[in-house]
Amino acid sequence: MASTTAYHTPPVATEEPGAPAPEQMLDAVVIGAGFGGIAAAIKLREAGFRDVVVLEKGPDVGGCWRENTYPGCACDVPSHLYSYSFAPNPDWTRQYAPQAEIEQYVRDTVDAYGVRRDIRFGVEASGAAWDDTVQGWRLETSDGPLLARAVISAAGPLHQPLIPDIPGLADFPGTVFHSAEWNHDHDLTGERVAVIGSGASAIQFVPEIAPKVGRLELFQRTAPWLLPRIDFEIPRWARWAHRRVPGLRRAHRLAIFSIAETLGFAQRHPRFIAPLRAAATKHLHSQVKDPELRARLTPDYEPGCKRILFANTWYPALQRDNVDVISSGVAEVRGNTVVASDGTEREVDTIILATGFHVTDPPVATAVRGPDGRTMAETWGGSPQAYLGTTVAGFPNLFLLVGPNSALGHSSIIFVIEQQVHYAVEAMKHMRFHALGRIEVDRAVQERYLARVDERLKDAVWATGGCGSYYLDATGRTSTIWPWSLPRMQRMLHRFDAEHYRVERKVPAPVSS
DSSP, X not given: OOOOOBOOOOXXXXXXXXXXXXXXXXXXXXXXXXXXXXXXXXXHHHTTOOOEEEEESSSSSOTHHHHOOOTTOBOSSOTTTSSOTTSOOTTOSBSSOBHHHXXXXXXXXXXXXXXXXXXXXXXXXXXXXXXXXXXXEEXXXXXXXXXXXXXXXXXXXXXXXXXXXOTTGGGOSSEEEEGGGOOTTSOOTXXXXXXXXXXXXXXXXXXXXXTTSSEEEEEOXXXXXXXXXXXXXXXXXHHHHHHHSTTHHHHHHHHHHHHHHHHHHHHHSGGGOHHHHHHHHHHHHHHOOOHHHHHHTSOSSOTTSSOOEEOSSHHHHHTSTTEEEEOSOEEEEETTEEEETTSOEEEOSEEEEOOOBOOSSOTHHHHEEOTTSOBHHHHHTTSOOOBXXXXXXXXXXEEETTOTTOBOSSSOHHHHHHHHHHHHHHHHHHHHHTTEEEEEEOHHHHHHHHHHHHHHHTTSHHHHSSOOOTTBOTTSOBOSBOOSOHHHHHHHTSSOOGGGEEEEEOOOOOOOO
């Protein structure tokens, strides 16, 4: 364990006669009002922090569940696990909740816990810079500057759509949109549509739009591994039981969690991946009888190397007479023609980008500047790094939710969010109790931690499975995924380990003359 290293305490600021009143120092600014930001707002208020502001650029809460409204959008984690442990919902209508129901759940939780008053809607944070003289973050927002002791970034990894740099795409004369920015005003009926990408979004919306379009051309660089989606409507008696039977919701949630953990174990220990491969292969062979198409839909990497998807309607949709699978990425767009890397050409009216998000290069990294004036992106140099996925050396009083090496490929990200929010709130409580103005994880501690992370992940399927994915950053490092079990995460983030941080006592506020 590292010993605590104290910073030099700067001199106490004084106020000149006639000077303006000191700026208000907020306890925290939370960026984003999705699942992460709402959890942070609730837990900060429960811990007694009253001066908290949540900045949300959109018109309402919900985050990615407010923004992603493409046809068929739904969760790929069972509903009773994809919810806050402190706000269980007995009334989920399906095993896998649809987008609108999840968005409504977030709204209901916000209202139940009374934190809507802390949220400033339509306000976007454009930058944050640490100010040593006041031991706080100066934020620039679309509604003016703010000053906060701490910042909790809850923008999320599935936040900014990734628009591929395809030559000629900008000059396409038809309609182009990303799946995360679905154009509901555009009628696809009878159109020739190109879908670029075959990931989590595409497998949900392609089966929905395939029956109505004239032609659908799917440009697929790599085929996904699919497992059956055991979805069903939750009957009324089951909802009644979840509401009235003591312990049922907790037991149900634990059962789902435990099953998901077996998938995570196999991904961390690829020698146990064979049953997943067998199940996914059986699913493919049972639904696709044409050997030529089946070959195009068979991945050439290990299951789990990319995100494992769950679907029953994907393979049937790809076998429709008006659908064609092109096993190639897109090289360019020439007028109305989409040209694949293998030379295949298709003339289309609309292009839908199912190309994912900026995961390993999150926008927040370019907007935050530490005491040395460098942005987080400059500090990372293409490979995101954080201690416990939550704090970053060189960036005091800053907490990331779903930061580097804390994302999952097998379970509910809300579990991760709750652990990180707990850790951040415990850190802020420690600062309040000990009158600290600044805490920052020791760089040597972070480096030793990351060495353990890299050692654990070097043999995991994400690094050895033979694929490229958003789990890997620009340097080839696995900087996205949590390397151990989720119970271990809960243990590691349960207590704020102050001994691993450098601290500085709070500068007294100026005294009016």
